[in-house]
Amino acid sequence: MGATEIVEKIKEEAASEEARIISEAKEKAKLKLEEAKAQIEVQKKNFIAAEERKGVEERERMVRAARLNARKLKWQSEEGLIAKVLEESMKRITEVKKEGFKGNSYSNILAGLIKDAAMSIIAGSGSTSTSTSRNSELNVMLSDEDADASFVTPDMLNKIADEISTGAGGVDVRLSLSDDRIKSAGGVIVRGKDEKIEVNNTFEQRMARFSTSLREEIVKNMLSRR
Numbered sequence: 001m002g003a004t005e006i007v008e009k010i011k012e013e014a015a016s017e018e019a020r021i022i023s024e025a026k027e028k029a030k031l032k033l034e035e036a037k038a039q040i041e042v043q044k045k046n047f048i049a050a051e052e053r054k055g056v057e058e059r060e061r062m063v064r065a066a067r068l069n070a071r072k073l074k075w076q077s078e079e080g081l082i083a084k085v086l087e088e089s090m091k092r093i094t095e096v097k098k099e100g101f102k103g104n105s106y107s108n109i110l111a112g113l114i115k116d117a118a119m120s121i122i123a124g125s126g127s128t129s130t131s132t133s134r135n136s137e138l139n140v141m142l143s144d145e146d147a148d149a150s151f152v153t154p155d156m157l158n159k160i161a162d163e164i165s166t167g168a169g170g171v172d173v174r175l176s177l178s179d180d181r182i183k184s185a186g187g188v189i190v191r192g193k194d195e196k197i198e199v200n201n202t203f204e205q206r207m208a209r210f211s212t213s214l215r216e217e218i219v220k221n222m223l224s225r226r
Contacts, residue, residue: 082218086207093186093203097149107151110188114140114152114175115160117190117199122164122171124197136171137193139178146186152177 097106104112118138142152157175164173175190182189187202207214 078219082215085218090185110151113188113201117201118164120199121197137174139176139191141178141180141182141189143184144181
């Protein structure tokens with residue numbers, strides 16, 4: 001083989017190697033391009049899915065907010081009506097003092113509240129448990145208005161005390177009208193002479209104690225009228 005043939009052979013081999021390298025480079029570039037396209041497609045799908053999730057979450061958030069606001073408005077409406085009913089009930093006390101309620105005069109209503117409070121104190125203090133504590137002296141406190149109107153008299157208190165003593169296992173109950181006054185629209189506070197125990201039977205406190213059942217009844221009446 002001459003020098004010319006050797007050179008030609010080298011040129012052919014170089015051209016073949018060049019073509020191989022270029023072909024491999026193109027193949028690698030094609031694969032890289034396909035991988036890049038695939039990654040872009042995955043990212044696009046992930047982005048779309050994320051945006052859809054965000055949209056769903058936003059709609060759910062808006063629905064939750066709307067429901068919460070509706071419950072809040074309903075609660076505010078009910079609370080407003082309940083407050084109004086209770087306020088009107090307190091205003092009616094003035095009428096009850098003048099006209100009575102369901103056939104009972106205001107004096108009779110106070111008598112019932114006094115008796116209820118006194119019996120609660122006697123039951124709670126265990127006055128019937130020992131012979132040394134068979135006397136129960138209790139003071140009845142009224143508002144200035146009720147005291148000035150003489151809704152409660154000494155004779156009334158003596159009668160209530162006799163009724164309680166008769167049914168209290170021999171406990172000698174004594175009731176007296178206190179000089180202390182309470183700030184209340186109506187009702188009474190009965191307190192032991194030692195001031196260690198008392199029962200608040202004012203209208204405000206009784207409404208507070210019965211607030212749950214009162215609210216349930218008011219809401220039930222509201223719903224029945226819709």
